[in-house]
Amino acid sequence: MILEQLIDIFLLVFLAIISIAVLRIRDLFTAVMLFGIYSLTSASLFMVLDAADVGFTEAAVGAGISTILMLATISMTGREEKPLKKKGTMLPLAVVVITGATLVYGIMDLPPFGEPDNPVHTHVAPRYIEQSPQEIDVPNFVTAVLASYRGYDTLGEVVVIFTAGVGVMLLIGRRRKRKEGISNE
Amino acid sequence: MILAAAAIAILVTMLLAIVRALLGPSIFDRMLAVNMFGTKTVMLISLIAALAGRADYLDIALVYAMINFIAMIAVMKYFEYGTLGHDGETTEE
Numbered sequence: 001m002i003l004e005q006l007i008d009i010f011l012l013v014f015l016a017i018i019s020i021a022v023l024r025i026r027d028l029f030t031a032v033m034l035f036g037i038y039s040l041t042s043a044s045l046f047m048v049l050d051a052a053d054v055g056f057t058e059a060a061v062g063a064g065i066s067t068i069l070m071l072a073t074i075s076m077t078g079r080e081e082k083p084l085k086k087k088g089t090m091l092p093l094a095v096v097v098i099t100g101a102t103l104v105y106g107i108m109d110l111p112p113f114g115e116p117d118n119p120v121h122t123h124v125a126p127r128y129i130e131q132s133p134q135e136i137d138v139p140n141f142v143t144a145v146l147a148s149y150r151g152y153d154t155l156g157e158v159v160v161i162f163t164a165g166v167g168v169m170l171l172i173g174r175r176r177k178r179k180e181g182i183s184n185e
Numbered sequence: 186m187i188l189a190a191a192a193i194a195i196l197v198t199m200l201l202a203i204v205r206a207l208l209g210p211s212i213f214d215r216m217l218a219v220n221m222f223g224t225k226t227v228m229l230i231s232l233i234a235a236l237a238g239r240a241d242y243l244d245i246a247l248v249y250a251m252i253n254f255i256a257m258i259a260v261m262k263y264f265e266y267g268t269l270g271h272d273g274e275t276t277e278e
Contacts, residue, residue: 003189003236021207030272033215036256040226041199043249047230050237052245062253063223068259075263122257140201146260 007048014041025082030068039063199225208214216260223253 018038022031039062045056111118128141136144140173146154199222206218227246233240 003192006189007192007196007233011243012198017203017207029212030206030215033219033260036219037203037206037222040223040249040253044226044229044233047242047245052242056245056248059226059249059252064256067256071259071263143241 004048008045011041011045011048014180015045026083028074028079028081029071031081032067032074035070036067037064186237186244188232192229192248195225195229195232214265216257216264219260223249223256227253231267 018034022034025031039058043055043059046058128145132141133142136148138144202222206215211217227270228248230242232275
């Protein structure tokens, strides 16, 4: 559809403009604001790609929580970025270009986007639908996939979330020592 | 046809908001640009919902609006107090 392609092109150009601007800007507050716009743009891109849940997470984490966290950091450190010493830029540029070219080469033999007979639509989904009541004996497909077919994957995710929770509790959950003389931070 | 016109109008407005966020001499220009961009994102998602014929995307647009609001509150709080951890009791009038 032409209109969706137009929206895609606009959004990708926005992403490029914002990335270059974030790299070149020295005022960190402006960079944070631009990152918010970047997250909203990429969330819109995910919505165009019909990945509503990913776009949702991107907006909540990227535009919401990350902005607040970066602002909190700036409020503790300072708003101006220190000027960098100029070093050779050719080597990083070459690395980036080669990596990008490799990635583009890697996606060349992907099946076309949105075709109904792509492997992702024909490979495992029919088996889940047809066989999972006999194999797993759980009436709900999603539960069968999450808890049994992808059991190790789910276990790994739970471990990651548990570790993150423990880390946060260790970092901010401990009792604070009272400092005298500092009433207003 | 009307959808195409609306899409182009929204995208051009987003572009203008980005230009303002890049140029904007004062902080408030940039804050307003981000807020405006969030609003335009909500409108763009509503438009995508109309394009794809999926009414459930409208709920997502609503949640985007709320996220935008919360982020703006945090930014303004940072500017009012210089910190996010203000308890609200020791304001100097």
